[in-house]
Amino acid sequence: MIIMEQKWRVLPLKSYDAYMAMAIDEAISESVSAGADPTIRFWIWKPSAVSIGYFQSLEEEVDIEKCKDKKVDFVRRRTGGGAVYHDNKGEITYSVIAPEAMFPKDIIKSYHVICGWIIDGLKNLELETEFKPINDICLNGKKISGNAQTRRNKILLQHGTILHDLDVETMFSLLKVGVEKISDKVIQDVKQRVTCILDHRQISQQEVYEALLQGFTKDKTYYIGNLTDDEVKRAKELSETKYSTKDWNFMR
Numbered sequence: 001m002i003i004m005e006q007k008w009r010v011l012p013l014k015s016y017d018a019y020m021a022m023a024i025d026e027a028i029s030e031s032v033s034a035g036a037d038p039t040i041r042f043w044i045w046k047p048s049a050v051s052i053g054y055f056q057s058l059e060e061e062v063d064i065e066k067c068k069d070k071k072v073d074f075v076r077r078r079t080g081g082g083a084v085y086h087d088n089k090g091e092i093t094y095s096v097i098a099p100e101a102m103f104p105k106d107i108i109k110s111y112h113v114i115c116g117w118i119i120d121g122l123k124n125l126e127l128e129t130e131f132k133p134i135n136d137i138c139l140n141g142k143k144i145s146g147n148a149q150t151r152r153n154k155i156l157l158q159h160g161t162i163l164h165d166l167d168v169e170t171m172f173s174l175l176k177v178g179v180e181k182i183s184d185k186v187i188q189d190v191k192q193r194v195t196c197i198l199d200h201r202q203i204s205q206q207e208v209y210e211a212l213l214q215g216f217t218k219d220k221t222y223y224i225g226n227l228t229d230d231e232v233k234r235a236k237e238l239s240e241t242k243y244s245t246k247d248w249n250f251m252r
Contacts, residue, residue, distance in 0.1 A: 006102060008222040011041035013092070013209045018049035018073035021093070023238035026078065027231045028097045029155045036228075038098030040216050042209060045086040045093065049073035050174055053081040053148070057252045066174055076249050079148035079159065081135075083175050090165035090196070092209055094118075094216070100156040111135045111147060114158050118145055121215025122162075125201055125208070135160075142195035162212065163196035164205050 016024065021043055028039050048070075052061050054077055061083040067074050072085075086093065096114050103110040115131045122129050122139075129139045137145035147160030168190050197208055227235070242248050 005221060006098075007037055008217070008220050009037040009039045009225040010213070010217060010222050011039060011227065012213075012224055013042040013044065013206075015044045015046035015088075017047065018045060018051065018075035018086075019239040019243040020235060021045060021049075022051075022075055022077060022243045023235040024227065024231070025095050025097065025157055025159065026238055026242075027234040028095070028227075029152070029157055030234065031228065031231055032097050032099065033153050033155050037225075038102065039095070039225075040222075041095050041097075042212065043093050043095075044088060044091075044205070045073070046088050047071055047073055048088040049075060049086045050083060051075050051077050051086060052083045054078055054150075055080055055252065056083060058249050061176055063174055063176055070170075070174070072174060074249065075243055076251070077148065077159075078152075078157065079150045081146070081148040084146065084161065085167075085171040085174055086161065087165065087167055087170070089205070090167060091161045091163050092205065092212060093159060093161050094212065095157065095159040096216075097155065097157050100151050100154050103156055107149065108133050110156065111149065111158070115145070115147060115160075117216045117218070118160070118162060118212065119215070120218050121212035122197075124211035124214050125197065125203065127197065127200060137162075139195050139200070142193060144195050144197070162208065163194070164208050165198050166191070166194060166196040168194075 050062050052058055062074050103113055112131050115137050118137055119129050129137050132138045135147040136143050145160055145162045149158040
């Protein structure tokens with residue numbers, strides 16, 4: 001059972017490149033493990049990026065040359081799951097970093113808790129969504145949010161994306177989707193399975209963030225905070241020595 005009376009630190013929406021974004025998650029995980037307040041943060045990928053799951057091969061999943069041509073970052077996550085294209089103008093990403101004891105031991109139940117905060121946020125936009133195990137949120141049967149989780153050193157990290165806009169053509173140009181050539185039929189099939197907020201409401205990325213902030217902080221004691229100096233220093237170190245390196249990104 002999640003402990004709602006715990007005080008949460010909330011880091012407001014900012015933009016980061018892929019390497020710093022992943023490094024910040026790890027730096028916060030270390031500080032929470034050392035006793036810092038559990039943290040919710042929101043960010044936008046800048047520039048756009050492709051992230052792959054921890055167990056994937058970058059070369060098998062991503063067209064690296066096309067990413068370089070389009071100036072799109074690529075990075076390996078600490079969490080599992082598949083390759084994801086993160087559009088700078090098309091989504092908002094969040095992270096929840098807290099002691100795992102605050103959440104159900106059952107993975108799906110813990111996904112349900114945190115995804116419930118997204119559902120509450122989207123309700124503020126008059127969008128009725130539902131949790132689809134293992135880790136998706138759907139609107140009218142179509143996926144609008146994907147999420148991933150890892151637990152290390154008794155700390156839970158869950159991060160995920162909420163689609164504001166959807167650029168299937170760019171996504172397919174950067175991800176390797178097998179030998180089948182991309183056709184209008186394949187693109188239409190994705191559009192039948194995935195949706196975005198702009199398909200339903202003409203609102204800005206900032207308005208989506210404000211709605212999500214309300215959903216994530218509902219019934220919680222929280223304060224709007226910042227990264228500490230130590231977290232910034234550690235994140236910069238991790239960005240340079242881990243997340244931007246070939247050793248990490250091409251490890252499989």
